[in-house]
Amino acid sequence: MNRTTPWEKAVRYVLLLAVLALTVGPFLWQLSTSLKSTTEDIYTSPPRFLPAHPTGHNYAEVADIIPVWDYALNSLKVAAANVLTNLAGASMAGYALARLRFRGRRAAGLAFVAAVLVPLESVVIAQFTMMRDLELNNTLVAVVLPGAVGALNVLLMRNAFAALPYETEEAAVIDGANVWQRFVRVALPSVKGTLAVVAIFSFMGAWDDFLWPLIVLSDPDRFTLTVGLNYLHGTFQQDPRLVAAGTVIAVAPLVVMFVCLQRYFFRGVGEGAVKG
Amino acid sequence: MTGVKRVRTHRAASPWLFLLPGLGTVAAFNLYPFLTTLHKAFTDARTLTPGSWVGLRNFRELLEDEQFWVALRNSGLYVVLVVPFTVLLPLLLALLVQKRIPGVAFFRSAFYTPVVASVVVVALIWEWMLDDRGLVNAVLRVLGAGPVSFLGDEWLLLFSAMALTVWKGLGYYMIIYLAALANVPRELHEAAAVDGAGALRRFTAVTVPAVRSTMVLVGALSSVAAFKVFSEVYLLAGPTGGPAGQDTTLVMLLQRTGTGLNGRVGYSSAISLIVFAVALVLMLLVLRADRRDGQDAQDGQDLPHRQGGPGPKGGRA
Numbered sequence: 054m055n056r057t058t059p060w061e062k063a064v065r066y067v068l069l070l071a072v073l074a075l076t077v078g079p080f081l082w083q084l085s086t087s088l089k090s091t092t093e094d095i096y097t098s099p100p101r102f103l104p105a106h107p108t109g110h111n112y113a114e115v116a117d118i119i120p121v122w123d124y125a126l127n128s129l130k131v132a133a134a135n136v137l138t139n140l141a142g143a144s145m146a147g148y149a150l151a152r153l154r155f156r157g158r159r160a161a162g163l164a165f166v167a168a169v170l171v172p173l174e175s176v177v178i179a180q181f182t183m184m185r186d187l188e189l190n191n192t193l194v195a196v197v198l199p200g201a202v203g204a205l206n207v208l209l210m211r212n213a214f215a216a217l218p219y220e221t222e223e224a225a226v227i228d229g230a231n232v233w234q235r236f237v238r239v240a241l242p243s244v245k246g247t248l249a250v251v252a253i254f255s256f257m258g259a260w261d262d263f264l265w266p267l268i269v270l271s272d273p274d275r276f277t278l279t280v281g282l283n284y285l286h287g288t289f290q291q292d293p294r295l296v297a298a299g300t301v302i303a304v305a306p307l308v309v310m311f312v313c314l315q316r317y318f319f320r321g322v323g324e325g326a327v328k329g
Numbered sequence: 330m331t332g333v334k335r336v337r338t339h340r341a342a343s344p345w346l347f348l349l350p351g352l353g354t355v356a357a358f359n360l361y362p363f364l365t366t367l368h369k370a371f372t373d374a375r376t377l378t379p380g381s382w383v384g385l386r387n388f389r390e391l392l393e394d395e396q397f398w399v400a401l402r403n404s405g406l407y408v409v410l411v412v413p414f415t416v417l418l419p420l421l422l423a424l425l426v427q428k429r430i431p432g433v434a435f436f437r438s439a440f441y442t443p444v445v446a447s448v449v450v451v452a453l454i455w456e457w458m459l460d461d462r463g464l465v466n467a468v469l470r471v472l473g474a475g476p477v478s479f480l481g482d483e484w485l486l487l488f489s490a491m492a493l494t495v496w497k498g499l500g501y502y503m504i505i506y507l508a509a510l511a512n513v514p515r516e517l518h519e520a521a522a523v524d525g526a527g528a529l530r531r532f533t534a535v536t537v538p539a540v541r542s543t544m545v546l547v548g549a550l551s552s553v554a555a556f557k558v559f560s561e562v563y564l565l566a567g568p569t570g571g572p573a574g575q576d577t578t579l580v581m582l583l584q585r586t587g588t589g590l591n592g593r594v595g596y597s598s599a600i601s602l603i604v605f606a607v608a609l610v611l612m613l614l615v616l617r618a619d620r621r622d623g624q625d626a627q628d629g630q631d632l633p634h635r636q637g638g639p640g641p642k643g644g645r646a
Binding site: 062072073076077080083086096097141142143148149150153165168172175177178185199202204226232233236257267282293300304307308312 | 338340341343344345347348351352354355356358359360361362363365369374376422425426428430432433436439440441442443445446447448449451455456458460462463464467468470471496499504553557559560564580583584587588592594597598601602604605608609612
């Protein structure tokens with residue numbers, strides 16, 4: 054199968070490098086901008102790609118303009134809560150749908166499918182009014198609640214549990230294990246891969262979400278990082294170096310997470326399976 | 330279909346206890362808000378007042394609202410102009426990274442970076458690159474062209490946002506295509522090559538037919554996402570939607586009218602219903618494409634099942 058000619062190989066690498074410049078280049082340009090000092094001209098033509106005197110000054114200064122570390126902490130809280138609620142809620146519901154027999158199972162499954170079909174954009178206003186009525190708006194709890202258990206995650210977990218062989222659980226039944234023990238000790242350890250996928254995408258979804266926190270949060274102290282960055286870009290003091298520093302802070306944790314866990318990312322997309 | 334044998338393995342209430350957190354969340358924050366949206370669309374509710382029934386007045390007002398037509402045009406254009414690129418470019422990219430040559434795994438991962446980053450981050454990066462004195466114009470100046478005011482003109486702004494959407498989705502759809510391409514029998518390509526078919530001919534005669542159902546799937550998924558576009562345009566054009574609001578999209582309009590202390594919740598709900606209806610039609614296309622996928626799989630190809638999944642924007646799934 055190794056019939057690649059050297060010529061074809063060269064063309065492939067040239068194309069790969071070109072796409073690399075297009076997809077990753079902008080991030081590197083942003084990183085470079087964030088490291089340029091205030092005295093360095095960032096508008097030169099031709100552009101200079103490496104900072105003349107790299108400095109961390111902009112990272113300190115962006116924190117003076119917006120409380121970027123507080124925002125990062127808020128985002129972290131929201132993302133962590135989202136991971137925990139989704140792992141627990143989606144695996145429990147998925148287990149019941151896949152492994153337990155009961156009247157109403159079909160209807161329960163359909164409720165999750167119906168929820169997948171309702172775009173969040175079309176219910177954000179109703180969710181916002183609801184949070185107002187519950188006097189939860191402008192809190193991080195309100196940011197987490199609507200996505201606490203994603204319907205898509207429930208269906209993902211259901212598929213994972215449905216694919217397990219029955220023998221292991223039958224043995225546990227015979228040993229007298231109750232349903233909770235079977236869930237925790239037998240079923241959950243067998244679907245670690247899917248749990249990882251749910252955890253990663255819950256984290257990423259919450260960390261990156263913009264529309265909902267933008268609507269529900271009004272007090273700058275409570276902003277998540279995405280809303281805070283939007284606020285930064287609206288302030289009068291728009292120095293590209295500072296905005297760049299803010300964006301690097303926002304994107305770095307995800308890039309690190311991605312590099313460490315990339316096989317799960319790809320599995321999440323390849324496997325992102327819903328069988329309605 | 331497997332099933333637990335007819336032994337009593339759990340109490341009658343157990344399944345419902347397991348379902349409670351999930352079903353409760355989905356019912357309270359997806360299904361119930363949908364029903365209230367359905368109701369409020371026919372009222373003159375505001376943020377602080379429940380409002381009363383007004384029949385079809387909101388929808389009649391929409392028909393005469395110039396902003397609504399601008400928003401509908403922009404969201405529609407977004408689908409028409411973005412989807413061809415999100416269907417074709419990631420396929421070409423998948424073909425590029427499919428071949429096992431040294432280092433290709435690195436490129437695959439690197440191409441995924443824009444998917445991982447928040448849309449706010451990438452919009453800010455693009456804003457700086459497309460600035461009148463930014464990187465793109467600096468390069469144009471070296472080439473003796475420009476400067477182009479990408480973010481000053483209503484159309485260039487919209488096109489820039491579209492380019493951003495395509496760019497951010499490249500890696501996401503590339504992975505979907507890779508999964509499909511893995512199931513195209515190599516012999517087909519080899520047979521075509523032996524018959525003297527060139528690269529372009531092999532692409533149109535072998536690759537495209539083999540992944541056609543995946544192309545439909547990607548097309549439908551990306552049309553739903555494109556029609557609901559909010560963040561890219563909001564961030565590049567600003568909350569008011571660019572010059573004279575000409576870059577407002579439907580979701581921007583419903584966000585703007587429905588929030589705030591005196592938000593017109595009823596009117597905004599009517600817009601929400603329209604977004605829902607169009608998205609539903611596009612999503613039914615996804616399901617149909619998916620079913621066709623299932624039939625392909627019966628022809629002996631083991632297509633991994635995929636649909637929906639965490640979106641390219643990394644929003645709440």
